[in-house]
Amino acid sequence: MRTHLKIGSRESALAVRQAQIVKEALEKASPGLTIEIVTMKTTGDKILHKSLEKIGGKGLFVKELDRALLNGDIDLSVHSLKDMPMEIPKELPVIAYTNREDPRDALILKPGIQDLKEGGIIGSSSRRRSLQAGKLYPKCSFKNIRGNVQTRLFKLEHEEYDATILALAGLKRLGMETCVSRVFSVDEMIPSAGQGILAVQGRKGEKIPGIEAVDCSDSRFAAKAERGFVRYLNGGCTSPVAAYAETSGNEIRIRGLYYHEESGQFEAGMISGEKHKGEILAERLARSLKGRF
Numbered sequence: 001m002r003t004h005l006k007i008g009s010r011e012s013a014l015a016v017r018q019a020q021i022v023k024e025a026l027e028k029a030s031p032g033l034t035i036e037i038v039t040m041k042t043t044g045d046k047i048l049h050k051s052l053e054k055i056g057g058k059g060l061f062v063k064e065l066d067r068a069l070l071n072g073d074i075d076l077s078v079h080s081l082k083d084m085p086m087e088i089p090k091e092l093p094v095i096a097y098t099n100r101e102d103p104r105d106a107l108i109l110k111p112g113i114q115d116l117k118e119g120g121i122i123g124s125s126s127r128r129r130s131l132q133a134g135k136l137y138p139k140c141s142f143k144n145i146r147g148n149v150q151t152r153l154f155k156l157e158h159e160e161y162d163a164t165i166l167a168l169a170g171l172k173r174l175g176m177e178t179c180v181s182r183v184f185s186v187d188e189m190i191p192s193a194g195q196g197i198l199a200v201q202g203r204k205g206e207k208i209p210g211i212e213a214v215d216c217s218d219s220r221f222a223a224k225a226e227r228g229f230v231r232y233l234n235g236g237c238t239s240p241v242a243a244y245a246e247t248s249g250n251e252i253r254i255r256g257l258y259y260h261e262e263s264g265q266f267e268a269g270m271i272s273g274e275k276h277k278g279e280i281l282a283e284r285l286a287r288s289l290k291g292r293f
């Protein structure tokens with residue numbers, strides 16, 4: 001059995017913190033194992049002036065790490081599940097889905113501002129967020145904001161934004177949740193598929209000591225259902241779909257949002273049933289929401 005492993009991570013503070021969470025859990029579960037974190041700049045992190053949709057989508061955040069994993073430079077990689085593309089290479093399976101951090105989105109106001117006023121500008125590059133927040137703040141407008149969590153908070157303070165929306169999970173992991181003014185319920189703002197879950201990717205057939213301690217079966221059920229919903233709607237890169245699944249005992253409850261490109265409208269809905277049938281249920285929900293147009 002290996003006694004030293006390398007975990008690959010993107011360079012952002014959040015990515016490194018997430019890799020540390022997995023490192024600590026593995027080292028705790030497997031005494032004698034030492035883990036080193038290796039950071040890498042991905043194409044998605046380098047190109048900040050263009051929208052993700054224009055430069056090729058989520059794959060740009062994992063490509064370099066996938067290559068490092070394939071050629072043995074690293075042994076594992078840790079990603080936010082929501083940033084992972086729909087197609088994951090067969091040789092590099094997700095071997096663990098972590099216990100989910102708070103999946104909700106949160107509003108952060110510009111320092112010094114107490115309230116979002118009429119005409120306020122909300123920084124968000126996610127159409128999933130701007131569509132749903134548009135219903136909550138119909139008198140506000142939305143302006144793109146890109147970059148990692150710290151960059152966005154810097155831009156919020158220094159550029160022409162009154163507020164921004166970020167995942168609570170990331171802020172909590174960074175110990176920054178005190179900047180939050182409002183947490184949206186999962187009904188007000190259905191999260192992005194996978195939000196709050198970390199995916200640990202490894203090489204096919206390779207055993208990682210202690211990995212069972214990192215894996216959470218309810219996160220796995222949720223991941224399958226949420227990604228099943230997105231896959232059915234083919235919303236992988238550019239379409240503002242949202243999906244959130246909650247398990248309780250043997251049940252799963254799935255919320256989903258379907259965006260109709262032609263009309264610019266969206267429909268949200270919910271379905272529940274046995275958690276082993278999550279993917280089928282998710283597909284049924286997707287089909288029924290699509291059928292409303």
Ligand SMILES: NCc1[nH]cc(CCC(=O)O)c1CC(=O)O
Pocket residue numbers: 080081082083101149165166167168169170194195196197198
């Ligand atoms: N796209 C960046 C990203 N990817 C995952 C998270 C949050 C952490 C998570 O979902 O586990 C964030 C930041 C954000 O959306 O605010």
